[in-house]
Amino acid sequence: MKIGFTSKIRAYIFLILSIHLVSNFGLLYLISYSSIESLLRNDISNIIWGSVIIEFSICIFFIANTQNYLEKAISPIKYIISEIAKGSYNVKLDMPIDKDPIILSVYEQIEKMQEIILHYDNLKKEKIVEHRNRILSMLNITDDGIIILNIKGQLLYISDIIKEKFKYFEENVDIINTHFQPEVELSIKKYIMQIIKSHSKLDIQPFYLASMKKHIFMKSSLVRDTRGIPIGIVIGINNLVEKEKA
Numbered sequence: 001m002k003i004g005f006t007s008k009i010r011a012y013i014f015l016i017l018s019i020h021l022v023s024n025f026g027l028l029y030l031i032s033y034s035s036i037e038s039l040l041r042n043d044i045s046n047i048i049w050g051s052v053i054i055e056f057s058i059c060i061f062f063i064a065n066t067q068n069y070l071e072k073a074i075s076p077i078k079y080i081i082s083e084i085a086k087g088s089y090n091v092k093l094d095m096p097i098d099k100d101p102i103i104l105s106v107y108e109q110i111e112k113m114q115e116i117i118l119h120y121d122n123l124k125k126e127k128i129v130e131h132r133n134r135i136l137s138m139l140n141i142t143d144d145g146i147i148i149l150n151i152k153g154q155l156l157y158i159s160d161i162i163k164e165k166f167k168y169f170e171e172n173v174d175i176i177n178t179h180f181q182p183e184v185e186l187s188i189k190k191y192i193m194q195i196i197k198s199h200s201k202l203d204i205q206p207f208y209l210a211s212m213k214k215h216i217f218m219k220s221s222l223v224r225d226t227r228g229i230p231i232g233i234v235i236g237i238n239n240l241v242e243k244e245k246a
Helices: 005-032 038-085 101-140 160-165 188-198
Strands: 145-150 155-158 205-209 214-224 230-238
Touching: 005 038, 038 101, 145 160, 145 188, 188 205, 188 214, 188 230
Parallel strands: none
Antiparallel strands: 145 155, 145 230, 205 214, 214 230
C-alpha cells in the first residue's frame, strides 16, 4: 500500500534520526570502554548526549508539524481549486504564494487552466446567445404565434405576433394568477391551464375570438429534461394573420 507524501517525509526524518541515534550510542559505548581520561570522557559523553537530545527534539518537532507546513504551503492552490469547483474561473489571490519551485509551477499551471476555461466558457456563451437569437428570429418571422412557458405557468417568451395581437401578454408574468379579458381566459389561458394541470400536450383545438371575428387554432408541445420530466410548454397559435394568396 502506498503511503502519503507527509508520511514519507516523516519516515525519512525518523530514518535519519535513527541513524544518528545508533551512531551516537555507538560512540558512547566505545568511549565508555576507551582509555581516555575520565574528565575528557565525561565531556565527550555530555556533548554527545546534548546533541542526541537536540536532534531528537528537532526531529520530533518537524515530524509533528510537517502536515501543517504542507497545508500552509498549498493553501492558496486549495483555495483556487475550491473556487473553480464552485464555477469561478477568474480567481485572483490576495495571499502570498510559497516560493517553492514545484508549488509555483503548479500555481502557474492552474492560472493557465483558468485562462483556457474562461476562453472556452466565453465562446460557449457567445454560441448560446447566437443560437438563441437565431431561434428567436425564426420564431418571429413565422405566421404562427409562439408562447413559451415553464411548467409552473410563467411566461418566458412571447413572439412578436402575439405581442401585436394580445398587448396584455408580457414576459415573466405568471399566467395562472393573472386575469385577462374574458375571451382570452376562455381560450388561450384555458388551453394552457389544461396542459399545466395534466402535464401532457393537447391536440389542436379551435377557439373563436369575437375581437378578431375568427377562429384561432392552438397546438402544444412539452419540453422535458433528461429524466423525461416536463419542465416547459410551447404553445403555437395559428390563423392570427391572413395569409397572402399566391
